[in-house]
Amino acid sequence: MSSSSREAMEGYGEEQDMEQRGHRLVLPEDGYQWKKYGQKFIRNIGKVRSYFKCQRSNCTAKKRAEWSTSEPDNIRVVYEGVHSHALPAPESGSSRPGTDSSLNANQYDLLTQVLGDRSTPSYHDHDHGDN
């Protein structure tokens, strides 16, 4: 107790550890930096939609991640807009092809899989690209 620790009391509580616990909510990293500016549960499809925006100054590209609340493995990523700047350089440092290539390929494969998944229910027809 001691005085009023109002903030200490509210700013705590376990909550749900985000989804980083036993689940593997791994969003397809495309190499760009995104800033999450919103998250809402869409009842129309019963899924959660996260909104990301490119952190670049002249980049108006936006990214939308959508996944079902019970199956985070099934993520649907939609890119809106185009990047007016080249990639921020993944991480050059050492090596490139061969070593982390497998990791990159893994993520890329996931992304492709997600984008190729059109098992979505019938909701708005946001044809972003083709599918």
Added chain:
DNA sequence: CGGATTTGACCCGCGC
């Protein structure tokens, strides 16, 4: 300290 991230509330568009 800065940057990043989260949650809530507000706003707008469309449908009927």
Added chain:
DNA sequence: GCGCGGGTCAAATCCG
């Protein structure tokens, strides 16, 4: 004309 849904912004908070 009104209501609902979805989308965005802002503020607060936390971590490194």
